[in-house]
Amino acid sequence: MSKPFTIERAVRKQIPGLFMFWGPSASGKTYSALRFARGLVGDDGKICVIDTENRRSLFYAGAVGGHWDFVDFQPDFTTQRYIEVIRQVEQAGYDAILIDSFSHVWQGEGGVLDEADKNNANGLAKWAKPKMALKRLVNVALRAKCHVIFCLRSKMGVVQTGSGRDMKILSSGLAPIMEKGLIYEMMISILFGPDHKPMFQNLSDRFFVDPHIPAVKAPAGLIELIKPGEHVTEATGAAVKQWLDGGQRDVLDEARRIASRGSVVFREQWKLWSQSDREQLRPFTQEFQTIAARADEEIARENDPQTWEEAIPEEAGLESEDASEDALTSGFDTVPAQEPEQPSEFQSPATTQAPATQTTPPLATTATPAHLSPVQAIAIPPATQTAQFAQRSAPAAPPPVTPPPRRASAPQAKPSAQPADSSAPNLF
Numbered sequence: 001m002s003k004p005f006t007i008e009r010a011v012r013k014q015i016p017g018l019f020m021f022w023g024p025s026a027s028g029k030t031y032s033a034l035r036f037a038r039g040l041v042g043d044d045g046k047i048c049v050i051d052t053e054n055r056r057s058l059f060y061a062g063a064v065g066g067h068w069d070f071v072d073f074q075p076d077f078t079t080q081r082y083i084e085v086i087r088q089v090e091q092a093g094y095d096a097i098l099i100d101s102f103s104h105v106w107q108g109e110g111g112v113l114d115e116a117d118k119n120n121a122n123g124l125a126k127w128a129k130p131k132m133a134l135k136r137l138v139n140v141a142l143r144a145k146c147h148v149i150f151c152l153r154s155k156m157g158v159v160q161t162g163s164g165r166d167m168k169i170l171s172s173g174l175a176p177i178m179e180k181g182l183i184y185e186m187m188i189s190i191l192f193g194p195d196h197k198p199m200f201q202n203l204s205d206r207f208f209v210d211p212h213i214p215a216v217k218a219p220a221g222l223i224e225l226i227k228p229g230e231h232v233t234e235a236t237g238a239a240v241k242q243w244l245d246g247g248q249r250d251v252l253d254e255a256r257r258i259a260s261r262g263s264v265v266f267r268e269q270w271k272l273w274s275q276s277d278r279e280q281l282r283p284f285t286q287e288f289q290t291i292a293a294r295a296d297e298e299i300a301r302e303n304d305p306q307t308w309e310e311a312i313p314e315e316a317g318l319e320s321e322d323a324s325e326d327a328l329t330s331g332f333d334t335v336p337a338q339e340p341e342q343p344s345e346f347q348s349p350a351t352t353q354a355p356a357t358q359t360t361p362p363l364a365t366t367a368t369p370a371h372l373s374p375v376q377a378i379a380i381p382p383a384t385q386t387a388q389f390a391q392r393s394a395p396a397a398p399p400p401v402t403p404p405p406r407r408a409s410a411p412q413a414k415p416s417a418q419p420a421d422s423s424a425p426n427l428f
Contacts, residue, residue: 014244015253018142020189021232022152022176028196029151030057030100032232034065039237040147041095048094050085052077052104069094076110079133083140090144091265097144100151103177105137112179134179142185143257145269152176154191157210173210180212188240189217190226200228251277252284259291262299266292 019036021029034057037047047068051057055072071085082105089097107113112130119126141148157172174191176182183189191209193199198216199209209215216226225239226232251273259266266288270278281288 014250016145016147017187017240017244018185019147019149020152020176020182020186021149021192022154022189023192023199024154024174024194027192027194028231029192031060031064032190032192032196033098033100033149033151034060034068035233036237036240037068037096037098037147037149038065039234039239040241042238042241045095046093047096047098048089048092049098049100050089052099052101052108057098057100075108077104077108078110078115079105079112079130079137081110082137086137086140086144086148087261087265090146090261091268094146096147096149098149098151101153102150103153105134106178131179138182138185143260145254145258145261150182150186152178171208173208173213175210175213180210183213183217186217187219188222188226189214190232191215192232197229197231198226251280255281255284255288256291259288260295262295263292
């Protein structure tokens with residue numbers, strides 16, 4: 001018999017957001033996304049750009065978004081490699097991930113269209129496995145413990161009507177280069193126009209939008225932050241953050257989501273929670289162990305079996321490193337009853353000891369060698385190490401490349417009925 005469902009009172013809670021910025025070429029997607037991300041995570045927040053555009057994001061290094069790191073993501077653009085890099089960046093403790101561009105997983109080398117074309121099946125059957133892999137990737141992003149921002153290219157779709165001499169090819173409207181169902185998972189989705197501003201649909205517009213895909217989507221309370229004729233800036237991201245922070249913090253929900261990333265991620269996050277958080281989580285030990293074990297099995301199936309078997313001895317060393325910090329062994333009984341409060345922010349990857357299996361060589365700009373797995377081949381070098389593309393500076397308030405008009409003030413979020421515990425760590 002399955003576990004009974006839990007019925008509880010609905011309360012808005014703090015959860016990381018999923019955002020989609022899409023539009024035609026030169027519509028300002030990357031520029032706007034970097035400004036939005038900086039406002040979303042604050043001045044001290046950590047941003048990582050997963051760049052599939054041959055390092056084009058480095059054009060903005062030192063000019064917009066403050067300090068941020070990046071991954072030079074070269075082909076193949078398979079769903080599995082996207083999953084690998086998202087998990088690695090997430091585990092490194094970043095507050096926001098910006099994927100530019102997410103369209104490559106659909107139409108790039110090794111993407112969904114490529115996999116379907118190579119499939120020997122006929123009709124709809126050839127799409128079954130590629131689309132299921134894409135759904136798995138979207139679920140990884142959906143359950144991430146940090147904000148995820150997708151930048152997507154757009155195209156003008158076409159439809160065929162009639163047949164023979166009566167056949168006509170008509171435009172179906174502007175749509176992102178991606179499976180149409182992605183829009184359902186987004187907290188905020190914005191179509192950018194040639195003026196680098198959100199493009200609300202008007203009948204007089206030169207380009208009309210596919211009626212199945214809204215030009216601008218956001219929940220009540222956020223939709224008014226995105227206005228026609230105004231750029232998306234740091235102020236927009238800060239206003240969204242303020243709205244999100246108005247929800248109640250649910251540490252149990254956080255723990256469940258983090259456990260779904262696997263035992264390694266959960267153990268590292270356990271060290272960052274406060275004493276009060278740990279006391280609240282201890283009664284749910286068995287549930288976390290089950291979720292983490294299931295996630296470990298899924299990761300093992302997704303990765304190369306031989307690579308996984310080689311990683312097991314190194315990963316085992318994590319458990320013997322400090323038994324008092326292992327939240328998944330012996331049902332939390334090994335954790336001391338009194339422990340000092342942990343810092344209120346994520347520790348830097350440099351100060352948090354990572355498992356041996358996560359040590360990676362510098363990212364290569366060529367294809368992944370045959371003897372390395374995608375996880376081993378991906379690293380996250382800071383943008384400062386790429387001087388041949390950009391010379392970064394660290395001004396207190398970096399000026400934008402082309403300063404667009406900003407709204408005078410961001411809307412203030414309504415105070416939460418039950419404020420979050422100020423002593424709890426700020427996970428997002």
